[in-house]
Amino acid sequence: MDRFILLMLASILSGFALLKLPLSGTFLEGISPVTDVIGIITVLLFSLFLIYKGLRALLTNLKKGLVHSRVLSHVQKGHFPLNSAFRFWLKANRASTRSSVGISRS
Structure with a gap:
């Protein structure tokens, strides 16, 4: 953990x-x-x-795509069910998520 935090x-x-x-x-009353x-x-x-600081770190991770890749890995492993709108969003952004975190298409 960061010493500053x-x-x-x-x-x-x-x-x-x-x-x-x-x-x-006391006399300090x-x-x-x-x-x-x-x-x-x-x-x-x-x-x-x-x-x-927490919101800034969260938004920085979202911007870098780190959170996207974690969500994508949880979805692929089947850890939690998703509704159809979120599945559509993931499908639409899958290519940009892979390229931003360096995941190959194979």
Whole structure:
């Protein structure tokens, strides 16, 4: 797993820790609203960033045809049934999928 993604997950956990930090009864009780706001912003910011990175990786794989080849291999092995519209789409795009991932026509 990428270290950068682990850092983002650790940042989300630290945001939750700031939200749950008990400051009542201490001399830091006055900054409790500030730590709540920082915790909320931290969790939202890093969560949205992880969602963005995940969608970007998914779209990159779709663009490269890697996901197409995986779906095609699962279909050929009979791992899951497909409806007729998706089978038609696969048949129509089979040549472009093979050429994009380097599969021969034999």
